[in-house]
Amino acid sequence: MSEIYLYERQLNKQSDYNVWMGFPNCNSFSLSSLGFMWLYKSLDEEPNIKVERICTDTKITEINPKDVDAICFSFSFDMDFIGIFTILDKYNIPLKSKDRENAFPLIFAGGPVITANPEPYKEFFDFLIIGDGDKCNLEVIKLCRENRGKSKDELLEILTLQEGIYVPNISKKVNKCHYDLSECVYTPIISEESFFPNTFIIEVSRGCYNRCGFCVASYLNLPVRFVDYETIISKIDLGLKYTNKIALLGALISAHPRFSDICDYIYNRIQNGEKIEMSVSSLRADAITPKVIKTLSAAGQKHTTIAIEAASERLRKVVNKNLTENQIFDAVKIAKDSGLKGIKIYSMIGLPTETQEDIDEFIRLAKDLKIKNKGFDITFSFSTFVPKPHTPFQWCGKEPVKSLEQKQNYLKKELHKLGMKPKFSSAKWDYYQAVLSRGDSSLSDYLIDVYKQGAKLGAYKSAAKKYNIDTDKFAEEDLVINQELPWDFIALNPGKEFLKNEYIRLLNI
Numbered sequence: 001m002s003e004i005y006l007y008e009r010q011l012n013k014q015s016d017y018n019v020w021m022g023f024p025n026c027n028s029f030s031l032s033s034l035g036f037m038w039l040y041k042s043l044d045e046e047p048n049i050k051v052e053r054i055c056t057d058t059k060i061t062e063i064n065p066k067d068v069d070a071i072c073f074s075f076s077f078d079m080d081f082i083g084i085f086t087i088l089d090k091y092n093i094p095l096k097s098k099d100r101e102n103a104f105p106l107i108f109a110g111g112p113v114i115t116a117n118p119e120p121y122k123e124f125f126d127f128l129i130i131g132d133g134d135k136c137n138l139e140v141i142k143l144c145r146e147n148r149g150k151s152k153d154e155l156l157e158i159l160t161l162q163e164g165i166y167v168p169n170i171s172k173k174v175n176k177c178h179y180d181l182s183e184c185v186y187t188p189i190i191s192e193e194s195f196f197p198n199t200f201i202i203e204v205s206r207g208c209y210n211r212c213g214f215c216v217a218s219y220l221n222l223p224v225r226f227v228d229y230e231t232i233i234s235k236i237d238l239g240l241k242y243t244n245k246i247a248l249l250g251a252l253i254s255a256h257p258r259f260s261d262i263c264d265y266i267y268n269r270i271q272n273g274e275k276i277e278m279s280v281s282s283l284r285a286d287a288i289t290p291k292v293i294k295t296l297s298a299a300g301q302k303h304t305t306i307a308i309e310a311a312s313e314r315l316r317k318v319v320n321k322n323l324t325e326n327q328i329f330d331a332v333k334i335a336k337d338s339g340l341k342g343i344k345i346y347s348m349i350g351l352p353t354e355t356q357e358d359i360d361e362f363i364r365l366a367k368d369l370k371i372k373n374k375g376f377d378i379t380f381s382f383s384t385f386v387p388k389p390h391t392p393f394q395w396c397g398k399e400p401v402k403s404l405e406q407k408q409n410y411l412k413k414e415l416h417k418l419g420m421k422p423k424f425s426s427a428k429w430d431y432y433q434a435v436l437s438r439g440d441s442s443l444s445d446y447l448i449d450v451y452k453q454g455a456k457l458g459a460y461k462s463a464a465k466k467y468n469i470d471t472d473k474f475a476e477e478d479l480v481i482n483q484e485l486p487w488d489f490i491a492l493n494p495g496k497e498f499l500k501n502e503y504i505r506l507l508n509i
């Protein structure tokens with residue numbers, strides 16, 4: 001296996017503290033997970049800590065888990081609990097924290113799902129990291145190491161005093177850890193085994209100031225932070241010493257104040273004869289400029305992606321997207337004129353206040369785009385709206401699966417008539433995402449049962465029956481604006497008052 005480490009490894013460490021970094025999916029995905037790999041690096045660089053990566057497909061190691069001091073799991077997607085249970089089970093570690101006596105490692109997790117709402121998972125972990133793990137993870141491990149003679153209960157009492165640490169049943173209110181991006185986060189190992197083979201991924205910004213009403217990536221990561229230009233360039237230089245593939249990452253990278261200069265830098269290197277392949281995460285339509293597309297095209301991209309969220313201008317205003325139709329048309333035209341082969345347009349259905357007219361607007365928009373951009377490959381891709389904690393739309397219930405599927409079938413049929421092949425997320429899986437996203441601690445046994453039954457769709461349904469869980473209540477009910485929510489104890493900025501006002505403002509547009 002070819003892996004290039006971009007940092008100085010300390011081999012044969014005489015360490016006295018063993019940590020497993022658990023990734024709830026296969027090794028190939030872990031290698032492309034920027035946050036996970038960065039935390040792994042920070043532990044690997046510590047002289048007194050021995051760290052191993054454990055994924056769902058890692059061959060069982062000889063190590064007795066009771067010789068491991070701590071296991072830290074990455075939790076980025078709602079369904080990641082399945083991968084976590086798989087790993088714990090493989091090493092015969094009880095799933096619930098209360099069933100693990102002192103001899104078992106401390107088990108904790110962090111990531112966007114945990115930061116948004118840890119309540120459905122709180123019985124499985126000894127503690128949880130809320131917010132950015134970049135520095136917090138290492139500090140916490142060091143603290144655990146310094147106090148390892150203490151009992152688990154004593155240690156957890158100490159951890160409650162740490163910023164960003166949530167100890168279930170002890171912590172009352174938790175402020176998130178916040179990282180200032182003074183260092184640039186990048187994939188510290190380049191590997192051909194990675195889901196993005198031999199690709200150097202670099203984070204240029206965190207968060208997005210646009211605050212779309214549904215967007216947890218925006219609200220969890222305010223205020224928005226940008227890595228400074230010089231640091232980005234020095235890291236691009238580092239990555240390009242080892243590979244010619246780079247990927248820039250960020251919720252809204254085009255908002256970086258020097259995004260245009262970053263594009264120039266890459267473009268000039270390509271013009272000087274280097275073969276560089278560059279990709280970027282989705283761009284806002286109003287950021288598609290000839291310079292950006294010229295760079296992407298020179299860097300081997302055939303397509304670009306924009307997220308419009310809704311086809312009607314009214315609904316885009318409701319979700320706070322504030323993108324005009326002209327901006328969408330300009331973006332597609334620039335992409336076409338600058339030599340790309342096509343564009344992918346991401347959108348959503350089932351958004352609050354959506355009507356049939358809003359759905360029909362997709363057909364009209366698609367028709368107009370086709371007419372004006374003959375021969376250009378335009379693909380629509382639709383997910384369904386899932387209410388997320390800490391967003392203005394956290395109070396909005398999800399549209400029932402049946403009516404979402406009717407809308408999907410309608411769009412499929414109508415867009416097929418235009419020669420388009422739209423893509424859709426599964427409304428049924430999105431429903432269970434909503435259950436988990438707005439769930440609470442009553443779901444613990446339900447989640448274990450889902451896992452034990454094989455975690456297919458049917459398992460989610462039959463486990464709900466067995467444990468008498470009203471999944472519709474979590475997914476579909478509109479929540480009462482003044483009621484206490486399971487995740488209210490997590491203090492974010494802006495807080496709940498801001499969200500309430502925003503919810504009222506947006507739904508009244």
Ligand code: SF4
Binds near residue numbers: 208210307
């Ligand atoms: S523009 Fe994109 S990243 Fe920013 S808030 Fe909206 S959906 Fe989220």
